[in-house]
Amino acid sequence: MLTTTFTRTLLLGAAALCTMAGSAVAAESLNIYTTREPGLIKPVLDEFTKETGIKVNTIFISNGLEERIRTEGENSPADLILTVDIGRLQAAKDYGVTQPVKSEALENVIPAAYRDPEGHWFGMALRARVVYASKDRVKQDKFTYEELADPKWKGKICSRSGQALYNISLFAAAIAHMGEDKAEQWLKGVKANLARKPSGGDREQAKDILAGVCDIGIGNTYYVSLMRNGSDAEQKKWGEAINVILPTFEGGGTHVNVSGLALAKYAPHKANAVKFMEYMVSDESQRIHAEANSEYPIKAGIAIHPTIASFGELKADNVPIAEIAKLRKKASEMVDTVGFDQ
Missing domain, CATH: 3.40.190.10 (Periplasmic binding protein-like II)
Structure with a gap:
């Protein structure tokens, strides 16, 4: 009986450790629903993973992104919404599929004119x-x-x-x-x-x-x-x-219009999502994004793509x-x- 009890205890302990390990692995990931072709943002995603160890999964949805997240409800795997045009960002907020973010790192970099007053979306590039x-x-x-x-x-x-x-x-x-x-x-x-x-x-x-x-x-x-x-x-x-x-x-x-990010309402990896949002206004990320997408950096002092710069100030x-x-x-x-x- 003692041997059996001891064995069961070991097995239960091992199972608990496996569960915890699995949870830790799952926590080091991030799911982005995006209307942008993943190839356009891949350089930024790769660098983020390199710096943080957080694996980024992208789900490309050309139309109906907001409807999909609302339909998925609390079971939605979406952590972040990455899209272009204020219309799409505001639609996500209006559909009730976002949640506000309070971050000094974002607010100190992104001018108030390019973010939602209530913190539901943030412009990352112009x-x-x-x-x-x-x-x-x-x-x-x-x-x-x-x-x-x-x-x-x-x-x-x-x-x-x-x-x-x-x-x-x-x-x-x-x-x-x-x-x-x-x-x-x-x-x-x-x-x-x-x-x-x-x-x-x-x-x-x-x-x-x-x-x-x-x-x-x-x-x-x-x-x-x-x-x-x-x-x-x-x-x-x-x-x-x-x-x-x-x-x-x-x-x-x-x-000007924006490409931007919003935190999904039921983000299962909220901490990782906020970390990514804050990474997106770092000097390195802004430089990579501007170069890869030919957009104006939202952050002052970052070099503009040469072709875009040639159009004038x-x-x-x-x-x-x-x-x-x-x-x-x-x-x-x-x-x-x-x-x-x-």
Whole structure:
């Protein structure tokens, strides 16, 4: 009987140790749900794992990320949400699938204009919505967003859908600057200047400029770097055919958007998730991210990708991203009201 009891005790102890060891291993991991192609963030993830020993698992979800996490509920393995555009970050908060983070490391680096006032999301990098201009046919090197509605550009502007996330944020910024009525008149003017029905992505706007379909387009900065520095010979031609002009709002600056992070509501590895968020604003991470993704670092003093830097000094607009998020619904309705995509 004594031998049997002793054996059972040993077995129970071994089982407990195995359970604890398994828990420790599980704790050294991190699950990121992302709308970004994992390859774009792999350099940062690899460096984080190298520094911390925490294994990062990425789950790529192009659409419906918020719905999936909400459906998974308390059983969701998601620790972090990594996505682009304030619309997606705010949607995650509105869906109730995030939780606030209080971190001096984040708040000391990220300007208040680029994070949620309640701590539900944080911008990690910036991208500007700018003018692509034909090198051959457009001689001016300065623009205001208001000028896009000037009749002198009638039949000369290309754009992707007005309902595209990046355009909705730009139009929301226009509402913030002009007021709803003037912004609607402005958007009607931009529509009147379109050379064709809105279509394609930002790269296609550069393609059509090269083809002579239009003289100017609306697009994000990083696409130009990806075209010029990528391996696709055709896209390289598109990127080289345009100048990038950083427009400003009258009385404001260049519209910027963010790529950012939010802590999932039921994050099973919360400590690791916060550690990753704080790592993302370190000098090394900001440098790697800026180089790999051709985005503006959120942290001051970090070198900008050479192609992006060649566009000139970015004077970012002063409207907080959270305020733009509140106006996105009105902007979307306005796109339909003026028939922008028709």
